[in-house]
Amino acid sequence: MLTDMQDFFRELAATSPHWNFIWLYDPVQMDRVLGGLWMTIKLSLACLVFSVVIGVVGAWAQEAKSRLLRSAVQGYVQFFRNTPPLIQLLFFYFALGQFTPSYSPDGWLEVPIISNVGWAIIALSFFAGAFNIEIFRAGIEAVPHSTREAAESLGMTRLQAYTNVVLPLTLRISLPALSANLINLVKTTNQAYAIAVPELLYQSVSIWNDFPSAQNPTMLLMMVCYLGLVGLLSLGMGQWERKLRIPGYGV
């Protein structure tokens, strides 16, 4: 059955030179595709988590008493929102990468402690995190001040009121905007291509550089993979939104 299908595509490649689905019958190319997809997934998940953490902490810091802290956060947000993510990535990798220490696992090779994958995660998390801060801040502002006052009048500290009352409500208000930003993030992970992170785009390009006849099918595959990933994420976010819905409470 599987070999029948592989034979079919081998034949197709022979007859139509633009439609070589090479990764369906060549195990080496299949590994490249799967490896790239897996890297894209790992990159996305890591950046999702870190960017949401940055968003939550940053939104909290924007309300801090210290003016210095508030303007530092504001500066960060403005910087990352108003410069292209690709340039941020290159800046992190090439400019900051120079100054990070390296170590030598075998006494021969010098390996920087932050790999290109590490830099991609850092740069993309900061990029998406800046948007998340703004998204959560808008959500916080939509929580009535009186609700927070009620928490404080019960003796809660600012942090307790934030984590127990403000944040859960903010999350519900912010979820649609957060979904949109996280979807954007998943789509932006392929910019890590520029610093040679072996994610889906990088692997696909390598495949069609080696086998130009595989270019059309590989592009098609990439589109399908991104559609699938983003589809899964939207589905998950939708589920989460439904799970957080409060009976009788309309946001």
Place this chain on the structure above:
Amino acid sequence: MTNWTADQPIVRLRDVHKSYGQVEVLRGISMDVMKGEVICIIGPSGSGKSTLIRCINALNDIQAGSIQVEGQEVHDPRLDKLALRRKVGMVFQQYNLFPHKTALQNVMMAPVKVLKEKPAEVETRARALLKKVRLEGKENHYPGELSGGQQQRVAIARSLAMRPDVMLFDEVTAALDPETVKEVLVTIKDLAAEGMTCILVTHEMGFAREVADHIYFTDRGVIVEHGPPAEFFTQAKDARTRDFLDQVL
């Protein structure tokens, strides 16, 4: 730190001044509230009633004068505001429940998170409190699924769960329709009958007359007149008080 005893006023205000920017909202307020007393504050809109009551649990700061609760200076910068607020419960006009928590969770949250009490013990107490405010069977309802009167009673139970010594009520029936006003007032009356010290801002004159030990009438940031209800409602001396009473009675 203090040597307050129960024969001294539990809440004591002396010449309290409060301004918002240039506007002086409280212009020298003094009052004494003894333990177990029920105090009603009445007065025209904008006279500073809410401001006054919010100063007592430090939701607002003051510019001059002194507010003491159980002998502790509320606006002393060294005072632990959070500790104060655990002793002074507050119920708001707009209920301000936590909309993402059920009635039971609303009542349980502060004792568990703030006092770090065991959830199981708090739950027993919370259920008893909800029963006391006549909300048995509504434990698992969210605020959005309750009527205004029911929400307000959850808010009262939520404050009581912290075992406060004083309760502040700011026009807690003003947002309710006439039929549900009564159920909330009955709850407060029960509370007063048990000896809870209550300071209420209210427009319910009948209720004030029946339940209050002492009534204060405020106008433009000062206390114009005060006295026990029997005297206050029949023998008001000040023209402003008489005008106000003519309008509302």
